[in-house]
Amino acid sequence: xxxxxxxxxxxxxxxxxxxxxxxxxxxxxxxxxxxxxxxxxxxxxxxxxxxxxxxxxxxxxxxxxxxxxxxxxxxxxxxxxxxxxxxxxxxxxxxxxxxxxxxxxxxxxxxxxxxxxxxxxxxxxxxxxxxxxxxxxxxxxxxxxxxxxxxxxxxxxxxxxxxxxxxxxxxxxxxxxxxxxxxxxxxxxxxxxxxxxxxxxxxxxxxxxxxxxxxxxxxxxxxxxxxxxxxxxxxxxxxxxxxxxxxxxxxxxxxxxxxxxxxxxxxxxxxxxxxxxxxxxxxxxxxxxxxxxxxxxxxxxxxxxxxxxxxxxxxxxxxxxxxxxxxxxxxxxxxxxxxxxxxxxxxxxxxxxxxxxxxxxxxxxxxxxxxxxxxxxxxxxxxxxxxxxxxxxxxxxxxxxxxxxxxxxxxxxxxxxxxxxxxxxxxxxxxx
Numbered sequence: 001x002x003x004x005x006x007x008x009x010x011x012x013x014x015x016x017x018x019x020x021x022x023x024x025x026x027x028x029x030x031x032x033x034x035x036x037x038x039x040x041x042x043x044x045x046x047x048x049x050x051x052x053x054x055x056x057x058x059x060x061x062x063x064x065x066x067x068x069x070x071x072x073x074x075x076x077x078x079x080x081x082x083x084x085x086x087x088x089x090x091x092x093x094x095x096x097x098x099x100x101x102x103x104x105x106x107x108x109x110x111x112x113x114x115x116x117x118x119x120x121x122x123x124x125x126x127x128x129x130x131x132x133x134x135x136x137x138x139x140x141x142x143x144x145x146x147x148x149x150x151x152x153x154x155x156x157x158x159x160x161x162x163x164x165x166x167x168x169x170x171x172x173x174x175x176x177x178x179x180x181x182x183x184x185x186x187x188x189x190x191x192x193x194x195x196x197x198x199x200x201x202x203x204x205x206x207x208x209x210x211x212x213x214x215x216x217x218x219x220x221x222x223x224x225x226x227x228x229x230x231x232x233x234x235x236x237x238x239x240x241x242x243x244x245x246x247x248x249x250x251x252x253x254x255x256x257x258x259x260x261x262x263x264x265x266x267x268x269x270x271x272x273x274x275x276x277x278x279x280x281x282x283x284x285x286x287x288x289x290x291x292x293x294x295x296x297x298x299x300x301x302x303x304x305x306x307x308x309x310x311x312x313x314x315x316x317x318x319x320x321x322x323x324x325x326x327x328x329x330x331x332x333x334x335x336x337x338x339x340x341x342x343x344x345x346x347x348x349x350x351x352x353x354x355x356x357x358x359x360x361x362x363x364x365x366x367x368x369x370x371x372x373x374x375x376x377x378x379x380x381x382x383x384x385x386x387x388x389x390x391x392x393x394x395x396x397x398x399x400x401x402x403x404x405x406x407x408x409x410x411x412x413x414x415x416x417x418x419x420x421x422x423x424x425x426x427x428x429x430x431x432x
Contacts, residue, residue, distance in 0.1 A: 112340035131379035166307035253313035
């Protein structure tokens with residue numbers, strides 16, 4: 001039986017429910033559903049970017065990954081200037097044969113494009129260099145300290161030092177997330193110290209989660225199932241999954257790093273590359289710097305990896321999106337929802353970290369602004385708060401924030417929630 005569409009699309013995502021789903025099967029499902037006719041689709045046009053792949057300023061990988069899919073959301077979010085839109089028209093082949101699968105909108109007078117115009121103007125005068133340099137400094141120091149603290153943990157044989165090494169590793173990895181949204185650069189490779197892959201996260205995080213947050217098209221939602229089920233649907237989760245996840249969840253947190261690597265070895269080994277050897281540089285440095293036995297090195301290193309995975313998951317799963325008060329698949333959403341409005345409806349920012357550059361980098365801070373403009377450095381985002389507040393007032397949007405502790409409580413409530421909200425309270429409209 002044909003499954004019905006989702007809250008943001010006409011079609012149920014192909015290949016979502018296969019037991020061996022990966023980032024690459026998600027892309028294949030998109031090619032089946034998006035009506036891109038084997039090329040690239042933006043809004044209702046079909047474009048042949050084949051001759052532009054090598055010249056793409058953001059790097060060829062983004063276009064290679066997305067060939068055969070609808071890249072409307074990615075194109076809009078990743079390009080702030082007007083140049084790419086003018087250039088795109090040179091590659092148009094024809095109008096698409098079928099309507100877009102997704103019902104999120106990008107109207108000229110909508111929230112997203114109104115805000116983007118203001119950000120575009122602000123970029124002409126804002127200091128982009130100083131905050132970006134500070135982000136680079138924090139990242140580089142944490143990168144070096146990851147090795148230093150790992151060696152210190154091995155030498156001292158102290159669990160507290162080992163935990164601090166794990167914290168340093170995880171902060172370093174989260175900082176690296178700041179870089180893989182952009183064109184290729186060396187800092188994006190730091191992400192792989194965790195055993196996770198920046199190449200795969202470009203798919204599951206940048207192209208899936210960022211653009212279709214909390215929907216059935218969000219791969220970060222589906223990859224957590226059946227153990228962590230945030231979608232409020234009694235057909236997806238039973239009583240055990242709802243409440244036992246509060247207990248076994250922390251154990252899953254510890255396995256995220258390693259499980260991502262094992263999954264790639266088993267299901268996506270054809271995509272393995274030299275960058276997948278990066279995490280092994282940590283125990284190599286530990287061994288060469290201390291001369292300790294290989295067994296001792298491995299034991300200490302695994303402790304750091306498991307503890308780091310726990311910290312990463314604790315931060316990531318409670319960063320913004322799983323508060324029980326935000327929209328998840330199955331909940332009623334606004335009709336003809338502007339894409340940026342949808343992003344805000346599916347998130348709740350963290351009031352306790354957004355005022356600190358360091359904590360913004362290491363705790364996925366300025367989360368909503370990062371979703372709307374992912375290619376901007378995290379450290380720069382705070383400078384666009386005045387334009388953001390102005391646009392919120394103009395569209396009468398009630399922006400919500402909460403503390404990390406509240407997020408943790410509400411995330412567990414969301415794991416237990418099975419009844420979708422059937423009505424969305426109020427509509428956002430531009431004031432005259």
